[in-house]
Amino acid sequence: MNGPVVYDPVTLPADDNVDPYTFCVELSGTRWFLQKGKMIAYYGSIAFDGVGHGRLDRLVRTSFHSPLHAADWVVAEGSGKMLLADRAFDVNSYDLDDGNLTIRSGNLLAFQPSLSLKQSIVPGFVTLIGTGTFVAASNGPVVFMELPLRVDPQALVGWADCPSPCHHYDHGYLTGVLGGVRALTGIGGPSGEEHQFEFVGAGTVLLQSSEALMPEQPTGAAPDEPGVPGPAATSGDRGPQGGVPRLPGQLGDLQRRFGL
Amino acid sequence: MATFRLHSGKVLAVDLTGDAVTARNGSMVAYDGRMTFKRLTGGGEGLRGVVTRRLTGEQMTVMEVRGEGTCWFADRASEINLVRLTGDTLYVEADSLLAADAGLRTGTTFTGLRGASQGNGLFTTTVRGHGQAAILSDGPAVVLRVAPHAPLVVDPGAYVAHQGSLRQSFQSGATFRTLIGEGGGEAVQIRFEGDGLVYVQPSERTTVAGDV
Numbered sequence: 001m002n003g004p005v006v007y008d009p010v011t012l013p014a015d016d017n018v019d020p021y022t023f024c025v026e027l028s029g030t031r032w033f034l035q036k037g038k039m040i041a042y043y044g045s046i047a048f049d050g051v052g053h054g055r056l057d058r059l060v061r062t063s064f065h066s067p068l069h070a071a072d073w074v075v076a077e078g079s080g081k082m083l084l085a086d087r088a089f090d091v092n093s094y095d096l097d098d099g100n101l102t103i104r105s106g107n108l109l110a111f112q113p114s115l116s117l118k119q120s121i122v123p124g125f126v127t128l129i130g131t132g133t134f135v136a137a138s139n140g141p142v143v144f145m146e147l148p149l150r151v152d153p154q155a156l157v158g159w160a161d162c163p164s165p166c167h168h169y170d171h172g173y174l175t176g177v178l179g180g181v182r183a184l185t186g187i188g189g190p191s192g193e194e195h196q197f198e199f200v201g202a203g204t205v206l207l208q209s210s211e212a213l214m215p216e217q218p219t220g221a222a223p224d225e226p227g228v229p230g231p232a233a234t235s236g237d238r239g240p241q242g243g244v245p246r247l248p249g250q251l252g253d254l255q256r257r258f259g260l
Numbered sequence: 261m262a263t264f265r266l267h268s269g270k271v272l273a274v275d276l277t278g279d280a281v282t283a284r285n286g287s288m289v290a291y292d293g294r295m296t297f298k299r300l301t302g303g304g305e306g307l308r309g310v311v312t313r314r315l316t317g318e319q320m321t322v323m324e325v326r327g328e329g330t331c332w333f334a335d336r337a338s339e340i341n342l343v344r345l346t347g348d349t350l351y352v353e354a355d356s357l358l359a360a361d362a363g364l365r366t367g368t369t370f371t372g373l374r375g376a377s378q379g380n381g382l383f384t385t386t387v388r389g390h391g392q393a394a395i396l397s398d399g400p401a402v403v404l405r406v407a408p409h410a411p412l413v414v415d416p417g418a419y420v421a422h423q424g425s426l427r428q429s430f431q432s433g434a435t436f437r438t439l440i441g442e443g444g445g446e447a448v449q450i451r452f453e454g455d456g457l458v459y460v461q462p463s464e465r466t467t468v469a470g471d472v
Contacts, residue, residue, distance in 0.1 A: 004341060006457060008405040021399045021462035040418035041402075041460045043410055085418065085462030088339075088399025 009043040012081045015093065015133065023084045023091045023135050025076075025110065032076045033117070034084060034110035044080015073117075084110055086137040090208075093135045096160075102127045103136060103158030103206070106213075110135040122165060125158070140209035147203055150196040154211035161203035168198040262361050264342055264392040272333040272340045272359060272394045280326040280362035283333050287358060293329015300324050320354040320385065324362065333359055338396040341403075341459060343423065348456070349388040352395050352421035361391030395421050397461035404458045411453045417464030424456020 012018065014026035025032055027046060039048065050073075076082060085091065086109055094101070102120050111117065111134035120127045128134055136142070138157050145151070150168055159165060199205050263275040271289065274281050282300060300322050325331055334340075335358055343350055345364060360366065367386045387393050395401070397420045406412045406426055413431060422428075431449040452458055 004401075004403050006403045006405050008407060009410045018402055019400055019462075022402050037415075037417075037464060039415055040462065040464065041404060041412060041414040041458070043404075043412055046413075083402065083404075083460065085399070085464075088461070088463040091462075 009081055012043075012083075014081070017091065017093070018083065020090050020141070021085055021088050023093060023109075025082045025084060025135075026080075027076065027082060028079050030077075031113050032082075032110055033073050033113060034076055035086075035108070036072055036074050038084050038086050038109055039076065040083050040085045042080050042082040044078060044082075046076050046078035046080050046082055049075050049077065075113075084135060089137040089139055090141050091135055091137045092142055093133050095133050096128060096131060098131050099161060100127060100129045101134075101158055101160040102165075104156070107136050107138055107157050107208075108134065109137050136206075138206075138208035139212045143207045143209060145205045145207055147205065148198075148200040149205055150198045151205060151207055152211060153195065153197055154213055155207045155209075156197055157206040157208050159199060159203055159205045164199065164201050166198050168196045170195075261363065261391060264359070264361075264394055266340060266342060267332060269339050269400060270334055270337050272342075274325075274331050274333065274359065276325070276327055276329060276331060278326075278328055280324050281331075281359050282322045282324055282362055282366075283359035284335060284357065285321040285323050287333045287335045288323075288325065289332045289334045291327075291329060291331040293327055295325055295327035295329060295331055298324045298326070320357070320366075326362075333394070335396055338398060339400045339461075341395050341397055341401045341420075343393045343395060343421070343459075344391075345387065345393060345423065346390055347388075348424050349386050350393060350395075350421060350423040351384050351386055352393075354385045356396045356420055357385060357387070358394040358396050360387050360393040361389075363391045364389040364393060395459065397459065397463075398465075399462040401459040401461050404460060406452045406454060406456055406458055408453075408455060411451055412458055413449045413451050414458060414460055415464060416448055416450055418460050418462070419450060420459040420461050422452065422456060422458045424454070426452045426454040426456040426458070428452050 007018065012024045014024065016024060018024050022040070027044070091109060096115060102122065102125050105124055105126050108117075108126060108128075111128060112132035114132035115128045115130045115134060118127045118129065136157065142157060262279050262281045265273050265275070267273040276293070276295070285299065288295075288297065340358060351369070357366075364387050367388075368383050369386045370383055401420050404412055406424070429451045431451045
């Protein structure tokens with residue numbers, strides 16, 4: 001029997017996965033942004049600082065653009081090799097080349113300062129713009145899908161190159177005589193897939209291969225002004241399945257939406 | 261000597277030919293051949309073990325599995341990592357130790373601040389001798405070598421075990437910013453120096469200093 005693979009600073013990969021759950025970042029006087037508390041080990045000398053203080057204040061302007069959620073991010077600075085992991089979820093790195101990508105806030109683990117992070121208009125999501133590498137966590141390996149496409153809300157990780165994300169409801173299933181009977185009696189019942197996210201246009205959609213959502217990270221509240229979508233106060237439990245589990249046959253908000 | 265092998269990442273298979281292994285109580289999932297399971301009190305360390313383990317809070321309920329055939333072990337679908345010991349010592353929390361060759365000696369030792377920073381208490385379990393052991397982790401552990409020229413710093417929440425002759429010291433990344441809730445998220449770190457291996461899991465337990 002061979003023992004497990006033993007890594008040392010030389011054999012650890014540079015900016016690549018050690019295994020599906022661990023990512024190694026090489027720093028040589030450079031910086032990386034990471035979510036608080038995702039470093040599991042490092043060789044060399046690396047300092048971790050909260051973003052947005054003292055000499056790092058400028059980073060908020062250049063890389064975050066929004067001071068609202070900067071406090072949840074940490075700058076790793078120094079030289080050495082650093083291992084990142086997140087609750088034993090799958091982690092992967094992606095390269096953006098002068099592109100953009102919108103991702104669920106809880107899935108983004110770390111990114112290079114050459115990318116800039118902005119709040120998305122879509123609540124609970126953040127957008128990365130520019131050129132550079134970022135590391136994202138997902139529950140199960142990530143699948144890349146071409147458009148047009150409808151996806152399950154819980155499986156959505158993010159999307160790249162500006163498709164148009166919108167809600168889609170299986171209207172036919174919920175209306176008419178049969179729909180009414182289903183809603184009233186619970187016979188047949190909803191399949192749990194009446195609501196999807198629809199993507200059309202050009203771009204790529206990233207899906208995780210499970211429907212277990214990652215806990216949401218606060219993205220910072222959007223300014224509370226007319227025309228800004230998303231309730232400014234609430235974050236967390238959002239989406240049609242959020243909150244209490246529904247009984248079979250009970251469509252909840254959808255019922256109201258379709259006048260059932 | 262019992263042969264340990266991973267049936268999958270989460271199931272440990274041990275081939276026995278009349279010899280024995282000690283394993284966490286109730287972790288057997290299947291066996292073939294003839295096996296006897298005997299509860300060992302005090303981690304199989306005799307009366308002294310009963311007393312020290314009770315005193316140190318490093319309690320371990322283990323059983324001795326003896327027989328001929330193959331026995332499979334698993335615990336809450338945790339990832340299992342094999343460790344081979346050749347005369348050196350493995351330091352692991354009692355909660356993370358799944359099974360060890362019966363020829364290995366287990367004991368308890370003082371860990372000081374590292375244990376305290378993990379919320380695991382001030383004592384840890386040692387396994388020494390020649391043979392194999394299996395340790396549990398949340399996600400497959402990464403094995404990192406510490407050499408005299410390459411010290412390693414580990415997050416207490418991700419630390420699983422270490423072996424060899426390592427010195428550990430407590431390193432603080434806390435600054436005045438930590439006090440005002442704007443810290444770097446890595447306020448508590450353990451630094452390993454010397455010569456040996458450190459097992460790190462790709463997940464962080466919630467620790468006392470988890471979010472500062």
